[in-house]
Amino acid sequence: MLTRTLYASSLLSALVAAAPAPQVSGYTDADGPFPQMPSAIYPLATSFGPDSQIPAIETSVTLAPPRVSSDVTGPTRHGPYSGTPTTTGAVKASTTLVESIAPLPPNPTHTYYNAGGVLLNPAPAPYTPSGGLGTNGTEPRYMVNSDFDFESLALALYQEWIELDLFNNGLAIFSNEDFIAAGLTAEDRAYIAYMAIQETGHATLLTNMLGEAAPVQCTYDYPFRTVREFIDFNQKVTRWGEAGVWGFLSHLDSREASQLLSQSIAIETRQQMSFRQMLGLFPMPEWFEVGIPQSWAWTYLAPYISSCPQNQTRLAWQNFPALHVVNQPNPNRISANNTQPWELAGNRSGDPSDSSIPNDESCVNLNETGYSCGPAISRNRSEPLSFPGRQVNFTWDAPGQAVGPNNSYVTSTTAGAPQFVAWVSQLNLTYTPLTVTGEKSGYTYQPASVVFEGDPALNNTAFVALTDTDLFLTPFNLTMINPHVAALGMYTAG
Numbered sequence: 472m473l474t475r476t477l478y479a480s481s482l483l484s485a486l487v488a489a490a491p492a493p494q495v496s497g498y499t500d501a502d503g504p505f506p507q508m509p510s511a512i513y514p515l516a517t518s519f520g521p522d523s524q525i526p527a528i529e530t531s532v533t534l535a536p537p538r539v540s541s542d543v544t545g546p547t548r549h550g551p552y553s554g555t556p557t558t559t560g561a562v563k564a565s566t567t568l569v570e571s572i573a574p575l576p577p578n579p580t581h582t583y584y585n586a587g588g589v590l591l592n593p594a595p596a597p598y599t600p601s602g603g604l605g606t607n608g609t610e611p612r613y614m615v616n617s618d619f620d621f622e623s624l625a626l627a628l629y630q631e632w633i634e635l636d637l638f639n640n641g642l643a644i645f646s647n648e649d650f651i652a653a654g655l656t657a658e659d660r661a662y663i664a665y666m667a668i669q670e671t672g673h674a675t676l677l678t679n680m681l682g683e684a685a686p687v688q689c690t691y692d693y694p695f696r697t698v699r700e701f702i703d704f705n706q707k708v709t710r711w712g713e714a715g716v717w718g719f720l721s722h723l724d725s726r727e728a729s730q731l732l733s734q735s736i737a738i739e740t741r742q743q744m745s746f747r748q749m750l751g752l753f754p755m756p757e758w759f760e761v762g763i764p765q766s767w768a769w770t771y772l773a774p775y776i777s778s779c780p781q782n783q784t785r786l787a788w789q790n791f792p793a794l795h796v797v798n799q800p801n802p803n804r805i806s807a808n809n810t811q812p813w814e815l816a817g818n819r820s821g822d823p824s825d826s827s828i829p830n831d832e833s834c835v836n837l838n839e840t841g842y843s844c845g846p847a848i849s850r851n852r853s854e855p856l857s858f859p860g861r862q863v864n865f866t867w868d869a870p871g872q873a874v875g876p877n878n879s880y881v882t883s884t885t886a887g888a889p890q891f892v893a894w895v896s897q898l899n900l901t902y903t904p905l906t907v908t909g910e911k912s913g914y915t916y917q918p919a920s921v922v923f924e925g926d927p928a929l930n931n932t933a934f935v936a937l938t939d940t941d942l943f944l945t946p947f948n949l950t951m952i953n954p955h956v957a958a959l960g961m962y963t964a965g
C-alpha cells in the first residue's frame with residue numbers, strides 16, 4: 472500500500488513534464504491525447520508474494536492427446552555414418568511421365584478482377600462472399616491428399632525431428648559456463664529447451680496427418696564446436712526449415728493440412744528470429760520471408776542426418792551437389808570484411824561460421840554499440856555482414872556423392888555447365904553472371920536488387936544456386952528452376 476501511494480504521488484508530479492521534441496523526422500502532429508507519463512523506474516519492488524487471492528475454481532486437463540515423442544528422445548548417438556546402405560536413391564514412382572514440367576499460359580479460370588470493390592457474384596450466405604476453398608460446408612479432413620502432400624509433409628517431419636534432437640544436443644554438450652561466455656543465461660537455455668519441446672508437438676501433428684508410414688527420429692552428425700556455432704547452425708537450420716515449408720504450403724492439395732502446417736511453421740520462423748537475436752544479428756532484416764523448393768530443403772538437411780532406422784520412409788526429393796561459399800561472411804567478426812577463406816566450422820552448405828577467431832577480432836563480448844554481436848533484442852551492425860557488389864568466391868562439388876541417412880541418397884543434377892548464380896531471398900530471384908576460374912571454382916558479385924523501394928532483397932541468410940540459365944521465375948513457380956540447378960548453397964547476407 473505504501474509503495475503504491477508513493478508511486479501515485481511521483482506520477483502526479485511528473486505530469487507537468489514538457490512534451491518531447493518530435494522524434495521521428497517527417498512525422499508531425501503526433502501529439503498523444505494523454506498526459507506525459509513519468510519515465511522514473513524507482514522505487515523498485517523488493518518483496519514478491521504472497522499475492523492477491525482472486526476468484527478461481529479447481530479445474531484439470533481432461534484430454535491430453537499423446538505425443539509421438541517425449542521432450543528428449545532418450546539415449547542418442549551422433550557422428551558420421553560409416554556402414555553400407557541397404558538401399559540407395561530417392562523414392563521413385565513406378566512411372567514418370569515427362570522429364571520436366573513445361574511452362575503453360577495462365578490458368579484460364581484465373582481471371583477475377585474487381586475494379587469497383589463491390590461483390591460480383593451471389594453470396595452463398597449472409598456475410599459470406601462467394602469463393603474460397605473448403606468454404607462450402609464440407610467436413611475438414613486433416614490428412615495429406617496426394618503424393619505431393621505426403622512427400623512435402625514427410626520432408627517437414629524429417630526437419631522437425633532433427634530440430635528436436637539438435638536443440639537438446641547443444642544444451643546437453645555445452646556447460647552453463649559455455650553459454651554464459653556466449654552471453655546466454657539460464658533463462659535463454661530454458662527458452663531453447665522449450666523450443667525443443669515445441670518440436671515434439673510439430674512432429675506429432677505431422678505424424679498424425681501422414682499416417683503410419685510417417686518418418687521417425689534418426690541419428691545426426693552436427694558441425695558445431697562452440698555455443699556460438701550451435702546458435703549459428705540453429706539459425707541456418709530453422710532458416711531452410713521455414714523456407715522449405717513456405718515454398719510448398721500454397722501448393723498442397725490438402726487445404727486442411729496447409730492450415731495446420733502454417734500454424735506450426737509460424738513457430739519455426741519465431742525460432743529462427745530468436746536464434747538470430749542470440750547471435751547478436753538484426754532479428755528480421757527483411758519485409759518478406761522466402762520460400763524454396765522441397766529438393767532445396769532436402770539438399771541442405773540431408774548431410775546432417777547420419778542414419779535412420781530400418782524401414783524408415785524414404786523421400787522422393789532430389790539432392791543437389793553442394794555449393795561452397797569460400798568467403799562466407801563471419802557473424803562473429805567485428806568486421807566481416809576481414810573474413811578469411813574457409814572460415815567455417817566444416818564444409819557442408821549449412822555449416823556455421825568459425826567462432827574460434829582471435830578475441831580482439833571477435834564482436835561476441837564487445838560492449839560497443841554498432842560493433843557488439845552479443846545476444847540482444849536487436850543489434851545495429853555498423854559494418855554489414857555483406858553488401859551489394861561484394862565479391863563472392865565459390866567452389867562446388869561434382870554430382871554422384873553419397874549423402875543423407877546411411878549415405879543412401881546420391882547427389883545429382885540435370886543442368887548443363889553453370890553460367891549464373893541465382894540468389895533467392897524474400898520475393899525475389901536474382902541472377903548474376905558466374906565467372907568460372909577453374910575446375911569447379913568461380914566467383915560473382917553480390918547483386919543490389921530490391922523487393923520494393925527501401926527493402927534490399929538480399930538480407931538475412933539467403934539461398935544461392937549455380938544455374939545453366941537465367942530463367943525468369945517468381946515465388947509460385949520457383950520449383951521450375953530445379954532442372955537447371957548445378958549446385959546449391961547458403962549465403963550469410965545482412
Ligand SMILES: *[C@@H]1O[C@H](CO)[C@@H](O)[C@H](O)[C@H]1NC(C)=O
Nearest residue numbers: 556557558778779780781877
Ligand atoms: C541405416 O543404418 C541403421 C543403423 O545402422 C540401420 O538400422 C538401417 O537399417 C540402415 N538403413 C539403410 C537404408 O541402410
Ligand SMILES: *[C@@H]1O[C@H](CO)[C@@H](O)[C@H](O)[C@H]1NC(C)=O
Nearest residue numbers: 603604605606607608609726
Ligand atoms: C465443395 O468445395 C470443394 C472444393 O473446396 C469441391 O471439391 C466440392 O465439390 C464442393 N462440394 C459441393 C457439394 O459443392
Ligand SMILES: *[C@@H]1O[C@H](CO)[C@@H](O)[C@H](O)[C@H]1NC(C)=O
Nearest residue numbers: 753756855858859927930965
Ligand atoms: C540489411 O538489414 C540491416 C538491418 O536492417 C541493414 O542495416 C543493412 O543495411 C541491410 N543490408 C543491405 C545490403 O541493405
Ligand SMILES: *[C@@H]1O[C@H](CO)[C@@H](O)[C@H](O)[C@H]1NC(C)=O
Nearest residue numbers: 684687779780781782783784
Ligand atoms: C520392416 O518391414 C518389413 C516388411 O513390412 C517387416 O517384415 C519388418 O519386420 C520391418 N522391420 C522393422 C525393424 O520394422
Ligand SMILES: *[C@@H]1O[C@H](CO)[C@@H](O)[C@H](O)[C@H]1NC(C)=O
Nearest residue numbers: 806807808853854855858861
Ligand atoms: C568493406 O569493403 C568494402 C568494399 O571494399 C568497403 O566499401 C567498406 O568500407 C569495407 N568496410 C569497412 C568497415 O571498412
Ligand SMILES: *[C@@H]1O[C@H](CO)[C@@H](O)[C@H](O)[C@H]1NC(C)=O
Nearest residue numbers: 795813815817818866867868
Ligand atoms: C571444401 O570443399 C571444397 C570443394 O570440395 C574444397 O575446395 C575446399 O578445400 C574444402 N574446404 C575445407 C575447409 O575443407
Ligand SMILES: *[C@@H]1O[C@H](CO)[C@@H](O)[C@H](O)[C@H]1NC(C)=O
Nearest residue numbers: 654836837838839840843845
Ligand atoms: C556497456 O557499456 C555501457 C556504456 O558505456 C555501460 O553502461 C554498461 O554497463 C556496459 N555493460 C557491460 C556489460 O560492461
Ligand SMILES: *[C@@H]1O[C@H](CO)[C@@H](O)[C@H](O)[C@H]1NC(C)=O
Nearest residue numbers: 840841850851852853854855
Ligand atoms: C545504425 O547503423 C547505421 C549504419 O548502418 C547508422 O547510420 C546509425 O546511426 C546506427 N544507429 C544506431 C542507433 O546505432
Ligand SMILES: *[C@@H]1O[C@H](CO)[C@@H](O)[C@H](O)[C@H]1NC(C)=O
Nearest residue numbers: 797798812862863864908914
Ligand atoms: C576470390 O578469388 C580471387 C581469385 O580467383 C581472389 O583474387 C580474391 O581475392 C578472392 N576474393 C575473396 C573475397 O576472397
Ligand SMILES: *[C@@H]1O[C@H](CO)[C@@H](O)[C@H](O)[C@H]1NC(C)=O
Nearest residue numbers: 898899900901920921922923
Ligand atoms: C522483386 O519482387 C518484387 C515483388 O514480386 C517485384 O515487384 C520486383 O520486380 C522484384 N525485383 C527484382 C529485381 O526481381
Ligand SMILES: *[C@@H]1O[C@H](CO)[C@@H](O)[C@H](O)[C@H]1NC(C)=O
Nearest residue numbers: 574575942943944945948951
Ligand atoms: C513463372 O511465372 C512468371 C509469372 O509470375 C512468368 O512470367 C514466367 O514465365 C514463369 N516461368 C516459367 C518458366 O514458366
